[in-house]
Amino acid sequence: MASSQTINNHREGAEIHQGDAALCKKKASEVLTELGLPSGLFPLDDIEEFGYNRTAGFIWLLHKKKKEHNFKQIKQIVSYATEVTAFVEKGKMKNISGVKTRELLIWLSVIEMYIEDPSSGKITFKTGTGLSDSFPVTAFELE
Secondary structure (H helix, E strand, C coil): CCCHHHHHHHCCCCEEEECCHHHHHHHHHHHHHHCCCCCCCCCCCCEEEEEEECCCCEEEEEECCCEEEEEHHHCEEEEEEEEEEEEEECCEEEEEEEEEEEECCEEEEEEEEECCCHHHCEEEEEECCCCEEEEEHHHHCCC
16 A cells, blocks of 8 residues: 655645545545546545545545445455555556455455447446456446
8 A cells, every 4th residue: 555655755845635535535535527537436434535646646535434335246356445646547546455356255456447349338447466357437427
């Protein structure tokens, strides 16, 4: 997981929203949409801080407690740590920290997600073990 130091290194010049959980969630959703990624990738209601450093292509989310979310359409449970960070570019997130998916009985860190071809309607997730899987983008839109 990225440390708070990594976030501190990217604060200067970043767009930062704090305190208002609804506003933080809205801003995170807007940035994901701007990047061509599904707006519901971070279905967190208790976000305390969302930051986006456009120059570095770095985003972060801080929230009160670890959360598990079930993406019902694809039957996947995803765990979000209290600190989630990633480097972003159009259609892609890489060097992700704080996000894990459960495969059978094992939690695997998600390190990258990308939409290779927007017309395919698929988003691919890659884990630290090298495994990857693709799902419909619609499964990750805000409900």
